[in-house]
Amino acid sequence: xxxxxxxxxxxxxxRVLIRVDFNVPMDGTGIGDDRRIRAAIPxxxxxxxxxxxxxxxxxxxxxxGEGFEETFTLVPVGVRLSELLGRPVAFxxxxxxxxxxxxxxxxxxxxxxxxxxxxxxxxxxxxxxLQFANKLAAMGDAYVNDAFGSCHRLDASMVALPTAMGAKPxxxxxxxxxxxxxxxxxLKDPARPFVVVLGGAKxxxxxxAIERLLPxxxxxxxxxxxxxTFVKALxxxxxxxxxxxxxxxxxxxxxxxxxxxxxxLHLPTDHVCSTAFTEDAGDIEVFDDEIKDGYMGxxxxxxxxxxxxxxxxxxxxxxxxxxxGVFEWAPFRVGTKMVGTAIADATDSGAITIVGGGDSxxxxxxxxxxxxxxxxxxxxxxSLQMLEGRPFKAIELIEDE
Ligand code: ADP
Ligand code: MG
Numbered sequence: 001x002x003x004x005x006x007x008x009x010x011x012x013x014x015r016v017l018i019r020v021d022f023n024v025p026m027d028g029t030g031i032g033d034d035r036r037i038r039a040a041i042p043x044x045x046x047x048x049x050x051x052x053x054x055x056x057x058x059x060x061x062x063x064x065g066e067g068f069e070e071t072f073t074l075v076p077v078g079v080r081l082s083e084l085l086g087r088p089v090a091f092x093x094x095x096x097x098x099x100x101x102x103x104x105x106x107x108x109x110x111x112x113x114x115x116x117x118x119x120x121x122x123x124x125x126x127x128x129x130l131q132f133a134n135k136l137a138a139m140g141d142a143y144v145n146d147a148f149g150s151c152h153r154l155d156a157s158m159v160a161l162p163t164a165m166g167a168k169p170x171x172x173x174x175x176x177x178x179x180x181x182x183x184x185x186x187l188k189d190p191a192r193p194f195v196v197v198l199g200g201a202k203x204x205x206x207x208x209a210i211e212r213l214l215p216x217x218x219x220x221x222x223x224x225x226x227x228x229t230f231v232k233a234l235x236x237x238x239x240x241x242x243x244x245x246x247x248x249x250x251x252x253x254x255x256x257x258x259x260x261x262x263x264x265l266h267l268p269t270d271h272v273c274s275t276a277f278t279e280d281a282g283d284i285e286v287f288d289d290e291i292k293d294g295y296m297g298x299x300x301x302x303x304x305x306x307x308x309x310x311x312x313x314x315x316x317x318x319x320x321x322x323x324x325g326v327f328e329w330a331p332f333r334v335g336t337k338m339v340g341t342a343i344a345d346a347t348d349s350g351a352i353t354i355v356g357g358g359d360s361x362x363x364x365x366x367x368x369x370x371x372x373x374x375x376x377x378x379x380x381x382x383s384l385q386m387l388e389g390r391p392f393k394a395i396e397l398i399e400d401e
Contacts, residue, residue, distance in 0.1 A: 002401040003180075004171040006043050006144050011052030013110055017140030018043060018173065019157050021149035021378065022058035022077045033365065034080050036149060039378050041084055043146040043173035044113065048087075051110040055140055056081075056089075057096065057157050058147070059120040068094035068121050078115040090114040096122060097135040105139045125156050133160035140165075146173025149379035151392040162397040170398050175378065180395070182354050182375040183386040191316035191352060192218055197308070197339060199224025200322025200357060203247040208388035209321065210254060219264035219315075221308050223300045223324035223335060230255065230267050231297075239273065239291035266311060270301025272325065272332060279329040299325025300335035308335075309342035316350070318343050321357040321387060327366075336363050344372035356383030 009016070020040040025032035040056075047054045063072040075091060082089040092104030096116040108114060119125040124132025133156045137143075143165045145151070150158055162170045172180070196217040198206055203226040214220055222230055228241035233251035258265035270288045273295035274281040285292070286301050300308065305324075312318060320343055324335035340363060347353045353373045355364050358380035364370050377383040385392070 003177070003395065004169070004399045004401050005177050006046050006146070006171050006173050008401075009142055009144070009169055009171055011047050011050050011142070014052050014141040015055055015105060015108065015139060016047045016052045016142050016144060017055050017057060017136065017161070018047065018144040019057050019147045019150070019161070020173075021147035022056075022074060023060050023149060024077060026061070026076070029076060031076055031080055033362070034084075035361070035365070036378050037077060037081055038084060039175045040146055040173070043144060043175060044085065046174065047144070048111045048113060053108040053110060054113045055105055055108075056113065056115045057119055057136065058115075059125060059150070059155070059157075060118050061120075063118060063120050065120055065123040065126055068117070072118050072120070074115055074118050081113075081115065085113065087113065091117065093117065094121070097132065102139060119155070119157050128154055128156050128160050130156075130160050130164060132156050133164040136161050137164035137166075137168075140168070142169040142171070144171055144173045145394060145398060146175045148176045148179040148377070148382055150382065151176065151379065151394050152382045152385040154393060158394040159397060162394070172395070172398050176395075178375070179377055179379065179383070180386075183356065183377065183383055186317070186352055186354065187216070187319070190216070193315050194317040195219045195221065195312055195315035195319075197221045197223070197312070197318065197320040197343070198322050199226065199324045199336075200359060201225050203229045203244050203251065206322060206384070207247070207250060208390070209384055212389045213319070213387060214254060214258060214263055214265075215261060217263060219266065219311050220258065221266045221311060223268055223304070223308070223339070224322050226322070227268050227300070228297055234267070237290040237293070238297065239293055239295040241271075241291060241297040264311070266307060268297070268300045268304040269307070270303045271297035272299035272301055272335070273297050274331075279331065284331055298329075299332035305335055305338040308339055312339065312342040312346055313349075315346050316352070318346055318351055318353045319387065320353070320355045321360055321384065323359055323363050327359075327363045337367050340364055340367050340369045344369045347372050347374055356380070356387060
């Protein structure tokens with residue numbers, strides 16, 4: 001069911017509570033990557049350019065929930081937001097629901113932007129506390145959920161707050177609308193061939209997504225650390241690669257399911273390996289088929305890269321979640337870069353291409369491929385939950401169109 005969006009909201013003179021996801025990576029005191037801030041701009045502009053008063057709420061990091069902590073202040077985020085908007089952003093106080101915050105909101109003019117301090121300084125946020133949500137609800141005339149990266153969470157600002165709004169409007173923002181569009185609508189009836197590329201750290205993280213996508217896809221490509229659990233399930237030697245022993249049975253079952261249903265399941269056939277989990281062990285070897293004892297697979301090998309790229313080149317829809325290797329380290333980044341480039345090329349040839357997963361999105365950024373993807377999700381956990389086909393409580397509480 002499509003949800004009402006911020007554009008349908010009459011915002012003039014209204015106090016609009018906008019839950020955004022400004023949980024950005026911080027390096028030292030600065031912002032490491034402002035993608036999530038930029039992604040929220042269209043919704044904020046939609047409100048303020050029509051004379052609404054934008055009250056922004058977010059969490060940042062994992063503070064203790066016992067009050068203000070300098071390390072997790074949203075002030076640097078607000079500064080960046082102000083630069084991006086080209087207008088001032090007000091910070092009322094260290095507590096998102098105290099009297100100072102409420103006063104600052106009461107004094108806003110039409111078109112103003114205010115950023116409440118980190119919601120997680122308050123125990124009520126993680127505690128899904130209704131009283132805390134009631135205080136937030138009292139500050140606004142309408143609620144906008146534009147925090148896609150948090151949509152899988154049950155925190156107060158995501159679930160208790162829309163509930164506490166009662167009869168006041170509850171809508172989604174433009175980012176959430178776009179994310180839901182790509183990750184759910186586009187996958188309902190994908191243009192074929194539909195190719196799913198999965199990788200990353202753990203089979204256990206992605207098993208729900210594999211189970212749901214395997215019967216829907218024409219081809220599934222598996223790389224990254226999780227591939228070794230599958231390779232082991234084929235009975236091959238994987239040396240000391242990361243294997244989840246308790247998932248080998250699941251992997252075997254999925255290999256059989258793919259074979260029985262005619263879905264192409266591609267696993268790495270050669271591997272870039274090292275004896276130690278470090279960037280510069282200096283003993284990198286490529287093994288065909290079986291990995292020698294003492295070595296671990298840290299990237300897909302050159303034959304696999306070509307094989308994966310060839311399957312991707314024929315796709316009309318691609319979903320990618322999880323890097324093909326330890327892309328953070330130069331010797332093991334090639335597989336991820338090759339696959340990313342193949343997906344970008346597929347976009348150029350008319351395919352719909354969707355990237356989910358925090359590390360995958362970071363890789364796409366690093367390789368300067370983001371502009372060549374149809375959609376790069378701003379949510380790791382949230383995009384995975386969508387690929388698993390599990391609905392969000394936070395979105396169920398938004399009004400239907
Ligand atoms: P995403 O955030 O895109 O969903 P994950 O969090 O599942 O991806 O996995 C990303 C991590 O997996 C990266 O830090 C990467 O270094 C690691 N990784 C990928 N391949 C391997 C491998 N062969 N061995 C160990 N770690 C790996
Ligand atoms: Mg990750």
